[in-house]
Amino acid sequence: MSQATLAYVRVSTKEQNIDRQITKMLELGIEERFIFIDKASGKDFNREQYQVMRSIARKGDLIYLDSLDRLGRNYDEIIQEWKHITRSIGADIVVLDNQTLFDSRKFKEMNELGKLMEDQFLSLLAYVAEQERNKILVRQKEGIAAAKAKGKHLGRPAFNLNSLTPDTRKKLEDNYERWSRKELTSVAFAKLLGLKKNTFYKIIEQYKHEIAAEV
Structure with a gap:
């Protein structure tokens, strides 16, 4: 060989x-x-x-x-x-x-x-x-x-309420009461906002706190 x-x-x-x-x-x-x-x-x-x-x-x-x-x-x-x-x-x-x-x-x-x-x-x-x-x-x-000490986020940026586009934000505000009254399901609401399940619930919780703070 x-x-x-x-x-x-x-x-x-x-x-x-x-x-x-x-x-x-x-x-x-x-x-x-x-x-x-x-x-x-x-x-x-x-x-x-x-x-x-x-x-x-x-x-x-x-x-x-x-x-x-x-x-x-x-x-x-x-x-x-x-x-x-x-x-x-x-x-x-x-x-x-x-x-x-x-x-x-x-x-x-x-x-x-x-x-x-x-x-x-x-x-x-x-x-x-x-x-x-x-x-x-x-x-x-x-x-x-x-990087952490300087407050820099490592990895994929966190998605939150402030990350929503103006159009998505308006859809959230317009339909939140309907969702609260159970006239709109969570699945349908999340789809309307273009959000995945976990992100949807995270955004809803943040929005609840925002509303409560304004009252």
């Missing part, structure tokens, strides 16, 4: 751009069909395309990564996956942004000493990758806390 050159590309979210990583791999002469792409968190290895690549990798194959954190960000699992690919499968890994240190072919040439050196470098870099992920999580939490 001929040896294959593979590449693994990952970004954490669907919004992030993969073009830079893909361009690097194409410039290395890697065929598009051998570039495996995930848009998923690096917290674990339950990623569809990573698992596909892992399943087809064979002894003698060469796998390129842009950086070690593209492989993952979990300290223990990065080491486990690296060793599985390079030692159990017998493929090789090259990390482009640190190719001097992270080219498993070089470590294999040094036999047992190479394994020892590889373990040391891998532990250091995997630890750095995990710490960076932890920093990202901390920054996210701090950003959310700061």
Whole structure:
């Protein structure tokens, strides 16, 4: 079986751009069909395309990564996956942004000493990758806390009485008494206002309080 050159590309979210990583791999002469792409968190290895690549990798194959954190960000699992690919499968890994240190072919040439050196470098870099992920999580939490402290609403904006359009507001005012006298059902009233059930009852409660405050 001929040896294959593979590449693994990952970004954490669907919004992030993969073009830079893909361009690097194409410039290395890697065929598009051998570039495996995930848009998923690096917290674990339950990623569809990573698992596909892992399943087809064979002894003698060469796998390129842009950086070690593209492989993952979990300290223990990065080491486990690296060793599985390079030692159990017998493929090789090259990390482009640190190719001097992270080219498993070089470590294999040094036999047992190479394994020892590889373990040391891998532990250091995997630890750095995990710490960076932890920093990202901390920054996210701090950003959310700061936004809340400033009174900013995170997520979908809350819908309330003041969110109604003038036309919907008028329909509410014109038909509220009919609804109160049960001449208009809640389902029909909500449909008239174009509101979902939960939102309808929330708006009605707010309107009741508004009326009471005016009395």
